[in-house]
Amino acid sequence: MDEVRLILREEREKYPKIRFISPEEQSRFKESIKQFSGKAYDSLNIPKDGSLNGSNVWKVLWLNQIGIRTATIPEIYSATDNGMNLRGAYEDGREVILRSNGDLFSNNNYLAQKLAEDLHLTNFDNPYIVKGLGIKRDEKSDYGLSFLVDNDIEVIKAKDFHHKNNRKKFTRINEDYSIDFDKKGEITFYAREDGLSWLYVGVDCDLGSYVVHLASSYDLGRVVVVSDAEGVQKIFEIYISQLKQEAEKQKLEIEEKFSKALRYLQTGKL
Numbered sequence: 001m002d003e004v005r006l007i008l009r010e011e012r013e014k015y016p017k018i019r020f021i022s023p024e025e026q027s028r029f030k031e032s033i034k035q036f037s038g039k040a041y042d043s044l045n046i047p048k049d050g051s052l053n054g055s056n057v058w059k060v061l062w063l064n065q066i067g068i069r070t071a072t073i074p075e076i077y078s079a080t081d082n083g084m085n086l087r088g089a090y091e092d093g094r095e096v097i098l099r100s101n102g103d104l105f106s107n108n109n110y111l112a113q114k115l116a117e118d119l120h121l122t123n124f125d126n127p128y129i130v131k132g133l134g135i136k137r138d139e140k141s142d143y144g145l146s147f148l149v150d151n152d153i154e155v156i157k158a159k160d161f162h163h164k165n166n167r168k169k170f171t172r173i174n175e176d177y178s179i180d181f182d183k184k185g186e187i188t189f190y191a192r193e194d195g196l197s198w199l200y201v202g203v204d205c206d207l208g209s210y211v212v213h214l215a216s217s218y219d220l221g222r223v224v225v226v227s228d229a230e231g232v233q234k235i236f237e238i239y240i241s242q243l244k245q246e247a248e249k250q251k252l253e254i255e256e257k258f259s260k261a262l263r264y265l266q267t268g269k270l
Contacts, residue, residue, distance in 0.1 A: 018071055018079040021223040025068050026052050029059070032066050039144030040137050043215040055092045055200040055221030057214050058135060058145055063223065065134045065148075070094050071224040072131065073199045074175050079224070080205060089220045090208075093199040096147070097161060097209050098128040103195035107142040112196040118149045126159040127191075127209075129177050129199070143215050144177040159241070161209055166191040171205065 021029075033044045044062060047054030059069050071079070074095035080086055101116040101124065103109045115121075121128060134148030160179040169185035179189060190202075192210040200208045203220060263269065 004134055016226045018075060018084065018224055018226055019066075021052055021225050022065075023052065025063075025225065028066070029063055029068070033062065035062055036137065036144070039145070043143040043145055046217045046221075047219070051219075052223075053143055053219045053221060054217045055090070055223050056168070056217040057092055057096060058143065058255075059217075060092045060094050060223065061111075061133055061135045063145075063225075065095055069226045071226050073201065074173055074177070075226065076201050076224055077173050080201075084223075086201060086206060086222075088203055089222045090218070090220055091201045091224045093201070095129050095131045095199045096133060097127050097158070097197050097199060098124075099131050099163070099192060099196075100124050100194035103212070105195055107214060108214065110142070111214075115147055115149075115196065118147070119153075119155055121155075123193075126157050127161045129156040129158045130154070130162065131156070157218045161191060163191045163193045165189055166210075170207070179207075 030045075036044055040163065043056070043058045046056055046059045063070050070099060071091070071093065073095060076086070076091050094113075098112060098115055098119075098121065101113055101121070103112040115130070119128070119130070130147075130153060132150075132153040134150065135145050136148045138145065138146035140146070156177050158177045160177070160181070165179070166189070168181050168189050169183055170179050170187060170189055171182045171185040172180040174180070181189075187204070188206045190206060190208050190210045192212070195212065197209050197211055197213075198214065200211070202208050211214060
């Protein structure tokens, strides 16, 4: 290699690391799901043996709920851009995608309708990516689980995930979930026409958003974890605090200018 990009250590350490789930994290996950039973436990108990393989959307969402932060789809693709070899396995993101108020796949119909209602979504000209969902017990669900909606979720109108782009080649997915489609691209995007699915990176690094069974899991599945996320969160919190301080400073300056202008109108003096 004739040249390298110079990045100061202090800058490198600001960014999270992406890796596969550890045995300790898998054990913590297995212990945590003992509170569930019946269909809910079966949906979460991935894998059923002692290995680290296997993944589905319920497992991924629950891992985040117990404090083990998993990667988003853009983060997974960013990892491949930085040299992480993910070919030969599939990796689930922590996003779900909703394309309609209901689902022709009966197991998902209740969940699709409930999620649309909880999020107050009525216009489905384009699909919605939902990030930050939790999960909870729900006997009405065919999986024994449904989605937990709180103030931390993010709803993104994702026009590039429309079914009209099914099987298109692309080169990149961006942080805002826009997709750089390119006929010369080496990876393919797959989409359903309607219903509820989740997002995953396939064995050939293709982007899937069409599989219907939310509890399906295979030996080729691997969970991608984001470590050092707490450090990144602290940096973000400091940044937000600085913004708030600056906003408060500007507010005080505006109030002072307003007071001077009002005093001038009343007395003719500044």
